[in-house]
Each structure stands twice: as structure tokens, then as C-alpha cells.
Amino acid sequence: MSLRHALLGLLGQSPASGYDLLKTFGISLANVWPATQSQVYAELGRLADAGLVEVSAEGPRGRKEYAITEAGLAELRHWMTETDPGPIARRSEMLLRVFFLGQIRPEQARAYLRRQAELGEERIKKLAPLKEVVEKMDDDLSVYGRLALDWGLRFSAMQRDWALWAEKEIEKEIEKKPGSAPEPEARPE
Amino acid sequence: MSLRHALLGLLGQSPASGYDLLKTFGISLANVWPATQSQVYAELGRLADAGLVEVSAEGPRGRKEYAITEAGLAELRHWMTETDPGPIARRSEMLLRVFFLGQIRPEQARAYLRRQAELGEERIKKLAPLKEVVEKMDDDLSVYGRLALDWGLRFSAMQRDWALWAEKEIEKEIEKKPGSAPEPEARPE
């Protein structure tokens, strides 16, 4: 139930409407905690019911600006300092497939890993330019957004290096026992 | 909907009952794709309805052993070779908090990152001994389980190094502007 804390965290920085928050989820938080409209508006309602946020202003078009309350701040700080974040990468489709690599032809398995290395490399290329953009943002986001960005960079590099290494491992395995390919492949039909 | 493919992948290696599969999810797949009883039995039923698996034998206690069908194999191979895995780490509570580190006192922020470094280190210590265990398993798992394990090791090391670095970055930030701590902390009442 961390969407709740994501919203509290955002409102802790400054009051905002659901619409504003949604934009943030679409940009800076998109990669760490995506959320949809339906989720955000619903959770804001629940948060208000619980007294953790309150409507601080109403604007045109029915706009409701929410601000965090004292209780909300306390909850936010408690979450940040007293509880451990859950496991990082609960599910990974990418790794799931690795377990089944023995069921396709070795060249296909190698291609898969090569592709993962490429994806890592691409991600680095996409993230790297953001570094300068983040540098110029308002102070908190500049400092902490940079930390998150760096995590992404390191992660992608690790992914790429691992995939490259893994591909070589499979190569070695092929040389060890050449004739062990599983049946040819789904027939064209 | 990758639980479906996880089951196909497992049944692609050898026929098994829901109970058997559940044990696998509890062990080797626990870290890449956890699943509960309810999910596994329900999905097996759906898979059978779709003709991707079939009951290959019935045992004592109502045991139903499922085997993958030709259609299932085709679907498995298609998934493995023709489709890209979804994004690796969709949500990360750990990184979400990083964005809000400016809202707690700098020492608390540093403590958080130090803790993340520790968790990475602990995870390495827990995973490293498994290397030898995996080495001794049946062939496919030995090769591919090792790849997955190595990913975990590299990931944890990356996490630890990043957190250590990030902590130093915050330290630098503190020195730059000393008096910027947000209000004291939730008061003890």
C-alpha cells in the first residue's frame, strides 16, 4: 500500500491537486512507482477520510488542492524512518525466462541474453542525458532525483555486464556438449 | 499474466502436480516470481481449459499430474523467443523513499542509505553459499539457476555500492548548507 506514502511524500513537498500529482507520477516517479488516475483520485479520497491530508483550496473546474496534515506528516516520517522498504525486485519476468533458457535452442538462449545486454545499454543511453536536466531542477529533486537516476544508471550497467557474461557462459556450455539442442522449434505451418 | 508462462516453463521441464509446482515456487522461483496456492491451482485449471496443458496421470489423494501439450510448448517457445520481457523493476519502494529523503533530517537520510547498503551486503552473504548448492543440481538448473543467482549477487553488490556512494553525496550536501534541517521529528508527545 505504498501509493498512499507516495502521495503523502509528494504532498509533503507542496500542496497539489490530483491532476498535479498525476503529472508527477507521469514524470519523475514514473520509473519507481507508476500510478493511474483512478488510483490517485481514489487514494486521495481515502487519505482525506483518514485525516492525513485535507483540501486546502478549491480552484476553477472543481479543482481541489490537497495539503498534508500534521497526522499525515507524522505518518510520512514514520514510514520513512521506522519501516524497512519491501523487497526490491519482487518479480522479474526477465529472470523468470532465464530459468527456462534450457528449453529453447542454445543460439536462441544466447540471442535472448544479447538482447538483454542491448536493452541495458539502451537504457543507459536514455538515462545519461537526464543527468544534466536533473542537475538544474529545484533543490531537493536535484539532489535526490540525481541519486535515483544514478541507481538506474548503475542498474542498467550491471544488467548489461551480467547479460554479456551469461551469454559467454552459455557459449562455454554449448562447446562442452554440442548435440543437446531441444527439438527444432515451433514448425512454420 | 506471466504466472501462466511460469507454469508452462516448469511443466516444459517435466510433468508435475499443482502441489509439486507450488514447492518449486517456494524455492527456486520464489525470488523471481512468487505465487500462492490459489493462484497456481486456478491457473492450472485455466491452462487445461485452454488446452495448453493436460492431466497426464492421476495419483493418490486426488493428485492430478499435468503435462504440457504441443500447443503449450508452442506458446512457451513463442513467449521465450518472440516477446520482450516487461520492464525489470516496475516499482521500487526503496527508490520511492529516496525521492522524499529531503523531508527527514539529513542524519536520518544517511541512516536510511546506510541501512540499504547493509541489506545489500546481507543479501550477498545469504546468496553466496547457494552458489555451491546450485552447482550440484540437475543440469539445467545448475546452468541457468547459476545465471540467475549471479544476477542476484551482482544486483546486491550494485545496491550496496550505490547506497554507500549516495550516503557520501548527502554528507557533501550537509556540509554545503548546514542549517537546512526540516523540523525536528515527530515529537514524542
Next chain:
DNA sequence: TAGCGACATGTCAACAGTGGAATGTAGGAT
């Protein structure tokens, strides 16, 4: 032979997340 633990499946309620549709308003440009 009684009982226990492992085997084995099935069902249910609740919640989180996804995607889309419906509805309407304000403000700026033509």
C-alpha cells in the same frame, strides 16, 4: 489401530492495479 504430518486440491473475500469511458469547465487563439 489411532493419530499425526505431509500430501493435495479447492474456494472465498478483499485489495491493488490497469485501462477506458463519461463528464464537464476554463482560458487562450482564431
Next chain:
DNA sequence: ATCCTACATTCCACTGTTGACATGTCGCTA
């Protein structure tokens, strides 16, 4: 004056995930 775009919220149906509960059987051992 009109129209378009961005603003802004609400509702809904569907799927995936969790955890708990219910139910029953087999095989070993005390």
C-alpha cells in the same frame, strides 16, 4: 463568438495477487 486544448474529476469493469479457510486422504510410526 467559437472552438480547441488543457484542466480536472469520477466511475466502472476486469485482472492479478494475497491470505485464509475448508476439506479430505495417504502412509508411517508409536
